[in-house]
Amino acid sequence: MSYFITGTDTGVGKTLVSCALLYGFAAQGKSVVGMKPVAAGCGDDDQNEDVMQLRAASNVLASKGQINPYCFAQAVAPHLAAQFVGINISFGRILESFEELNAQADIVIVEGAGGFRVPLNACQDSADLAAQLGLPVVLVVGMRLGCLNHALLTVEAIATRGLTLAGWVANAPDADGTTRRCEASGAGVPSDRLLPQTAGYAITSDLVSVVGSPSRMASSSTSNVSKADMPMLDGNIAALQQRIHAPLLGVIPHQAQPDAREVASLLNLALLEQTELHD
Secondary structure (H helix, E strand, C coil): CCEEEEECCCCCCHHHHHHHHHHHHHHCCCCEEEECCEEECCCCCCCCHHHHHHHHHCCCCCCHHHHCCEEECCCCCHHHHHHHCCCCCCHHHHHHHHHHHHHHCCEEEEEEEEECCCECCCCCEHHHHHHHHCCCEEEEEECCCCHHHHHHHHHHHHHHCCCCEEEEEEECCCCCCCCCCCCCCCCCCCHHHCCCCCCCCCCCHHHHHHHCCHHHHCCCCCCCCCCCCCCCHHHHHHHHHHHCCCCEEEEECCCCCCCHHHHHCCCCHHHHHHHHHHC
């Protein structure tokens, strides 16, 4: 089963969660590959960082063109970046690349651009792409002020497209409202930077059932940990749990240096399998 990863906004941790899912499924012995159909924003080397991280987290060797059919230099809305260079983003090309990847891997993790309704061309948006792919959706919620409304509206939009919301992830962003890039390689991260799974929110029975036992949580150091810039984080997570009829796959605390391999251990992939069995 493959998945489409979307978020409540841009910069909420979609790449971090996408890479974590790739590492998690790979640890189960599955062949996995990440896909970023549309990327906007490249460095001096003409490489998009999200795409590089997805390729590093994959264990299936695929071409850059298959993983990322459309890549634009400007870090602006995808349809504007495409217009600037005179290109129309074609879903046909994206779907063809997905089918090629799907034939090579057990699981394809498709990371959308921006939020669920971001425009991709003159008349289609990311929600239309998700609908054509027909994949179950994983929603990444950036836990910051305004996220409740953004999350619930996104859940409604997913349902309107007739798609299954397979689960959601609560990710606590940095204090400035962004999520730091994940270290997709997972190498060289000292143990004192691995964070407790309860940093920044209260331990409740519901959350413990998702992210692990208190003894497991206590095994990580609390150094370099700060709470996300969001009052009553635990209450906001609880409010979303009450209103989103899909499993909370995990809670990612605010971290100084997020690492996708470590985040993989915070996600309960068994809940995705349960959702698949119920469909």
